[in-house]
Amino acid sequence: MKKINVSIWLLAVAAMIIISCKGETKSTNDDSTSDAVSEGKGQSAVTDDVSAANALQVAKSLDDFKTLVVAIEAAGVEDAVVNVGPLTIFAPLNSAFEKLPAGTVEGLLKPENKSQLAFILTNHVAPANYPDTQLVKEAQKGRKLYMASGKYLVVEEKEDGIYVGGTKVLKTVKVSNGWIHVIGDVLVPTE
Numbered sequence: 001m002k003k004i005n006v007s008i009w010l011l012a013v014a015a016m017i018i019i020s021c022k023g024e025t026k027s028t029n030d031d032s033t034s035d036a037v038s039e040g041k042g043q044s045a046v047t048d049d050v051s052a053a054n055a056l057q058v059a060k061s062l063d064d065f066k067t068l069v070v071a072i073e074a075a076g077v078e079d080a081v082v083n084v085g086p087l088t089i090f091a092p093l094n095s096a097f098e099k100l101p102a103g104t105v106e107g108l109l110k111p112e113n114k115s116q117l118a119f120i121l122t123n124h125v126a127p128a129n130y131p132d133t134q135l136v137k138e139a140q141k142g143r144k145l146y147m148a149s150g151k152y153l154v155v156e157e158k159e160d161g162i163y164v165g166g167t168k169v170l171k172t173v174k175v176s177n178g179w180i181h182v183i184g185d186v187l188v189p190t191e
Helices: 002-021 055-061 063-075 094-098 104-108 111-122 132-140
Strands: 087-092 144-146 152-158 161-164 167-175 178-183
Touching: 055 063, 055 087, 055 167, 055 178, 063 087, 063 094, 063 104, 063 111, 104 111, 132 152, 132 161, 132 167, 132 178
Parallel strands: 087 178
Antiparallel strands: 144 152, 152 161, 161 167, 167 178
């Protein structure tokens, strides 16, 4: 008899749930964890106030990377740098772009040079997890890093720090999708 009462009670609860939900549409816009996606945009257009910042979000939040952010957007590679990863991004400071010959940045930002700019920017992204401690190990083993451009960069440990592609790593920042290593030069591929 007790078994039947429990079964009837469970059926009654289930019926009430079904009846109360009938005709209602479920809203997925919970303000505390909502994700907003712009129409026609990729993963880089997703914003929320809960997740840890990814590489692009961190770069956008710092004035030292304004030129890099403009270049990323002009090249259309935003989705690549917000990819789940892990990624290792060697992020040139604004001053690194200023070291390039006059007119170089302006020329690369033109729509007709989008693919060339994308190639240069992907030469700053390693599709792997390389925190600063791993860079030291790679340098000690004499290894090169494979970059998303298809090129390889030499990693060296010198008296004053770690160098990748001939430029010194100035600072390292952990982001949700990997690592950002701040550098003082643009890593222009030799081809």
